[in-house]
Amino acid sequence: MVGVVLLFVGAVLLVNGMGGLGRVDVRSMAIMNFMVGGLALVATLLQFIRAESQADFFGVAQFFLFTFTYLYVAISMWWELDMRGFGWFCFFVALTTIPCALMTFDGGDPRFGSFWLIWGVLWFMFYLVNVRGVDFGKLLPYTSISVGVLTCWVPGLLILTGRW
Numbered sequence: 808m809v810g811v812v813l814l815f816v817g818a819v820l821l822v823n824g825m826g827g828l829g830r831v832d833v834r835s836m837a838i839m840n841f842m843v844g845g846l847a848l849v850a851t852l853l854q855f856i857r858a859e860s861q862a863d864f865f866g867v868a869q870f871f872l873f874t875f876t877y878l879y880v881a882i883s884m885w886w887e888l889d890m891r892g893f894g895w896f897c898f899f900v901a902l903t904t905i906p907c908a909l910m911t912f913d914g915g916d917p918r919f920g921s922f923w924l925i926w927g928v929l930w931f932m933f934y935l936v937n938v939r940g941v942d943f944g945k946l947l948p949y950t951s952i953s954v955g956v957l958t959c960w961v962p963g964l965l966i967l968t969g970r971w
Contacts, residue, residue: 808850808853808854809963809966810962810963810964810965810966810967810971811846811850811963811967812846812847812850812870812873812963813959813960813962813963813966814959814960814963814964814967815842815843815846815847815963816843816847816873816877816955816959816963817955817956817959817960817961817963818839818843818955818960819839819840819842819843819877819955820951820952820954820955820956820959820960821951821952821955821956821960822835822836822839823836823839823840823880823948823951823955824948824949824950824951824952824955825948825952826948827945827947827948827951828945828948828949833884834884834885836880836884837880837881837882837884837885838881840877840878840880840881840884841877841878841881841885843877844874844875844876844877844878844880844881845878847870847873847874847877848874848878850870851867851870851871851874854866854867854870855867865910869907872900872903872904872907875896876896876897876900876930879892879893879896880893890937891937891938893933893937894933894934894935894936894937894938894939895934895938897930897931897933897934897937898930898931898934898938900927900930901927901928901930901931901934902927904923904924904926904927904930905923905924905927907923908920908921908923908924908927911923918962922958922962925954925958926954926958928950929950929951929954932947932950933947
C-alpha cells in the first residue's frame with residue numbers, strides 16, 4: 808500500500824507544483840487532489856480496519872496526515888476558500904513530522920526518517936505561505952515538484968517493483 812500511495816502523492820505534488828508555476832488551472836489541481844485524497848482515504852481506512860497494534864494505528868495516523876492534506880487542498884481550491892485554515896493544518900502536520908521522523912529513525916528505514924523531515928519542511932513552507940504571507944516566489948512550486956519526485960514518486964515505483 809505504501810508504494811501505491813507514494814506514487815500518487817508524487818503525482819499530486821508534481822501537479823500542484825506546476826499549478827504554483829501557473830501551468831495548471833486551480834480547479835484542475837483540485838481534481839487531482841480529490842483523486843489522490845480519495846485514494847489515500849480508502850487505503851488508510853482499510854489499514855485502520857486491519858490495525859491491531861499501537862504501531863499499526865500510528866501508521867494509520869501517519870497516512871491520515873497525507874489524506875487530510877490533499878482533501879483539504881481539494882475542497883479549499885474547488886470552493887475558493889480561505890487557505891489560512893489549511894496553513895494552520897500544515898503547521899500541525901509539520902510539527903507532527905518530527906516525532907514521525909524520530910520514530911522511523913529509531914525502528915524503521917532511515918530513508919523514511921529523512922523523508923519525514925523533508926516532508927515536514929514542505930508542510931512548514933505551506934504554513935508560512937498561507938498563514939504568515941511569506942512569498943517564496945518559484946521556490947515553493949519547485950520544492951513541491953522536487954519533494955514529490957525524490958521522496959514519493961521514485962520511492963513509490965521502487966517499492967512497487969521490489970527494488971527498494
